[in-house]
Amino acid sequence: MKRFDYHTHNHISFDAKATLQEHCEAALQKGLDEFALTNHYELDMVESGKEKGPDLALEEIELQEMRERYAGRVTILRGIEIGQPDYDSVAAKKLIDAREYDIVLGSLHNGLHGLDFYYMNPDEYTNAQLCNLWEAYLVLLAKIARTADIDVLTHILYPVRYVPLERSACFSMDLSRFEPIFKALIERGIALELNTAAIRKGVMTVPDPGLKILKFYRALGGEYLSIGSDAHFARDLAANFDDAVELAKAAGFTHLTTFRKRQKIMEALK
Numbered sequence: 001m002k003r004f005d006y007h008t009h010n011h012i013s014f015d016a017k018a019t020l021q022e023h024c025e026a027a028l029q030k031g032l033d034e035f036a037l038t039n040h041y042e043l044d045m046v047e048s049g050k051e052k053g054p055d056l057a058l059e060e061i062e063l064q065e066m067r068e069r070y071a072g073r074v075t076i077l078r079g080i081e082i083g084q085p086d087y088d089s090v091a092a093k094k095l096i097d098a099r100e101y102d103i104v105l106g107s108l109h110n111g112l113h114g115l116d117f118y119y120m121n122p123d124e125y126t127n128a129q130l131c132n133l134w135e136a137y138l139v140l141l142a143k144i145a146r147t148a149d150i151d152v153l154t155h156i157l158y159p160v161r162y163v164p165l166e167r168s169a170c171f172s173m174d175l176s177r178f179e180p181i182f183k184a185l186i187e188r189g190i191a192l193e194l195n196t197a198a199i200r201k202g203v204m205t206v207p208d209p210g211l212k213i214l215k216f217y218r219a220l221g222g223e224y225l226s227i228g229s230d231a232h233f234a235r236d237l238a239a240n241f242d243d244a245v246e247l248a249k250a251a252g253f254t255h256l257t258t259f260r261k262r263q264k265i266m267e268a269l270k
């Protein structure tokens with residue numbers, strides 16, 4: 001079975017430092033067949049002029065160079081992680097059409113308060129406020145699933161990473177909360193991501209979104225499943241890939257979904 005990682009960042013992302021070559025070396029060491037470079041592009045922040053956005057021209061130069069150097073040894077997919085991809089569909093289309101992407105990830109980092117959960121200090125919020133942010137997050141996530149032109153919806157339990165467990169007790173994991181999200185994904189043929197970062201952050205013992213929620217996605221008819229480490233360091237490439245495979249099997253999946261030029265290719269789970 002193919003080993004891959006469809007969610008990785010390098011120095012082109014504001015929050016990572018690794019070079020693409022370091023990723024390639026790690027991929028060889030770990031026996032990966034392929035990985036996708038999916039640097040951050042926070043659509044709302046860039047379009048509103050609050051962030052300048054990643055240097056995609058520089059990324060492309062490095063990508064071409066490394067594709068040549070590692071040809072026949074590891075495949076590097078051209079990807080992107082678009083944060084808040086529903087913010088402006090015209091801008092999103094322009095961004096996606098500018099290059100021939102293999103895979104487009106869609107994420108929700110910023111809640112209704114316009115601030116990335118990554119930056120927020122939970123101590124500045126009451127439990128009720130945190131709870132409201134969670135509910136608002138799920139509504140926004142469903143909107144992304146319904147409207148954005150993406151191939152994979154990533155880390156759907158993202159806020160859980162940054163709000164301590166004792167403060168997130170009010171985050172409802174009631175399956176009905178996830179139904180609108182999953183129904184939209186299924187209807188539109190968008191894959192759900194098994195994201196392993198929450199394990200490294202010590203907030204989950206299995207990949208996001210966990211067995212119960214994954215089983216629910218399956219029961220609703222979900223069949224497309226991607227795996228991503230969300231590595232910001234080369235050492236984390238494909239971290240807990242085997243755990244993600246086990247989780248997929250436990251939830252009743254028989255295939256994973258791989259990507260080429262935004263086309264889905266089913267890979268049998270073995």
Ligand SMILES: [Zn+2]
Nearest residue numbers: 081107154155
């Ligand atoms: Zn993300």
Ligand SMILES: [Zn+2]
Nearest residue numbers: 007009081230
């Ligand atoms: Zn990411």
